[in-house]
Amino acid sequence: MTLKERLENVKRIFPKADSALIAALHEVQDEYGWIHPDGIKLINEVLGYGETQIVSVASFYHFFHLEPTPKHKLSICTNLACMQKGAYDLLKLAKEKADPKKVFVEETECIGLCDHAPAGLLNGTPLKDMTPQLLEDLLENPDRYDEGHRETYEDLTDLYENG
């Protein structure tokens, strides 16, 4: 499905334009890895937001990238369960060892894998029971761990249309 078709899905799921922009920005970021100017133009075309409004909303949220990012985004949860199992040490290690051309490292809120803390995501691929050894291997070989999972609003469309 093309980005334009996915944005049209977003429009259908969120018929009130005010509620569609965040979802549309996620689709653009999934497509390009960041909020690419072509994606901004497409949001403008499909959903009618002004480009200034799109950029100002995207710049408000830390999870949207206004500049190109590496192919792999490593998100490490630092909420309670993960924090108690050493998430901050893992985050520090990842920030020290990641090649910034290969892996972008960020802290994230709970991702629902508390029973496998410390947990994280490599793009959309869940990382469970992380250890410093696993993390170092992942930073050396991110392609081996990145299964290319991504949640899209297509999934939501299925949910709404098929129950």
Ligand code: FES
């Ligand atoms: S607290 Fe880390 S996944 Fe829930």
